[in-house]
Amino acid sequence: MDSILLERVYKETKEALNAIYKGRKKALFLQKVMWSITGLFFVLILINIAFGYLPNSNNSIVSFFKQFQATPDNPYATIYPIIGLVVLLYPTTYLFANSFQKFKEKEAATISKMVKRLFPKVEFTQQLAAPKKEITKSKLFAWVNKGTATYSYGQIRGQSNDKTVNIADIGIVEENVSNNLINTLMQIPLLNMFVILYQYVLKNTLTNKTADNAYFTYRGMFCWLSFKKSLQGHTVILTNNQSSKLNRFFSASFKEEQKVVLEDPRFTNEFIVYSTDQVEARYVLSTALMERIVKLKETFNQPILLSFQNKEMYLAVKSEHGLFSFPSGKIDNIKMVAELAHNISTALAISDELKLN
Numbered sequence: 001m002d003s004i005l006l007e008r009v010y011k012e013t014k015e016a017l018n019a020i021y022k023g024r025k026k027a028l029f030l031q032k033v034m035w036s037i038t039g040l041f042f043v044l045i046l047i048n049i050a051f052g053y054l055p056n057s058n059n060s061i062v063s064f065f066k067q068f069q070a071t072p073d074n075p076y077a078t079i080y081p082i083i084g085l086v087v088l089l090y091p092t093t094y095l096f097a098n099s100f101q102k103f104k105e106k107e108a109a110t111i112s113k114m115v116k117r118l119f120p121k122v123e124f125t126q127q128l129a130a131p132k133k134e135i136t137k138s139k140l141f142a143w144v145n146k147g148t149a150t151y152s153y154g155q156i157r158g159q160s161n162d163k164t165v166n167i168a169d170i171g172i173v174e175e176n177v178s179n180n181l182i183n184t185l186m187q188i189p190l191l192n193m194f195v196i197l198y199q200y201v202l203k204n205t206l207t208n209k210t211a212d213n214a215y216f217t218y219r220g221m222f223c224w225l226s227f228k229k230s231l232q233g234h235t236v237i238l239t240n241n242q243s244s245k246l247n248r249f250f251s252a253s254f255k256e257e258q259k260v261v262l263e264d265p266r267f268t269n270e271f272i273v274y275s276t277d278q279v280e281a282r283y284v285l286s287t288a289l290m291e292r293i294v295k296l297k298e299t300f301n302q303p304i305l306l307s308f309q310n311k312e313m314y315l316a317v318k319s320e321h322g323l324f325s326f327p328s329g330k331i332d333n334i335k336m337v338a339e340l341a342h343n344i345s346t347a348l349a350i351s352d353e354l355k356l357n
Contacts, residue, residue: 006118006338006341010336012117013113013114017326017336024328026099027100028328030099031096031205033096034089034092034096034204035200036201036205037092039201040085041089042193045082046193046194100210103210104212107326108324111126111325111326111340112126114340115154115156115344119156119345121158121159122158125154126153126324130170131170131222131224134166134222134224135150137309138224138316139234139236139307140314141174141316142247142248143174144172144174147175148172148174149172150171151212153169153322153323153324154168154169155168155169156168156348160351161352163227163356166223166225167221167222168221169220169222170218170322171216171218171322173217177246177250209320219320219321220317221316221343221347222316223314223315223317223350224312224313224314224315225312227351231280231311232277233277233280235275235281235285236275237273237305238274245272256276260274260285267294270297284308288355293306296354302317302319303318313356315347317343323340
């Protein structure tokens, strides 16, 4: 990417980047305040329930909470602290929602301006729905089904050597083992309060992620394009870690797959491969292609997933903040523009990078 163009785009968006940074800080602060008040609300309810089973005592702490127990003389005592917290929560929630919306609108407008200036020949839109059909067909995500919550933060369509490359910034909340357990626990009275305190209160008060990023099982780039080879089965290339193996093992959607053992140690250190056809998988994953995939991971410097089936290739590049959102921390520097340009240009050139034909 031309360094002069990067410098020009940075200068054009420098003021906006600084405003986004300040807007994110404000939204995060209000997010933490809002969830802290919510957490205090649930803690007080739990304490109130617990002290209701204790005998009368001269202990000052016990006596303090006993005054909020309902009695014949004061049947509404339990709701006084709750009313106080709700009064605090309402304006805080309003301020957070207003601040968060303004920050996200400014971020979306700045990203749009950057992409259109850096890549004037591509189609870019932030209004399209998430490509759920392609995400499901890719078979990259073990727990994706028709009801899976999937979000889109922008999509690009570009041309590379007569091939159409589609790039989307997506977020997915999969119904995996962990989320299914949480959903089950949420149905159990009293225990669900502890789940809320952990899953929502702690996660939103101790994190530097904004609320829209806190619960995704996957956030990042998702690409798809066609190539000439016609395949009968599918071959999936995942990050070689325990999570990938367990998700594939427990998911009921891929029982027909087999693990493919390959000989390239550099490739197998980084990736694990599953396929419905061992012979076809080896045909697809030639020694040269495995080397290119390893180099592609190094180029992105992020975990990547790939799959091949029929005449389609799918690529996912995991990123904590996504492709079309800015990371937390200071962003008013040219590095942010260069990183965005690098990721998009690498994805647009994926057909050339992997020499698909």
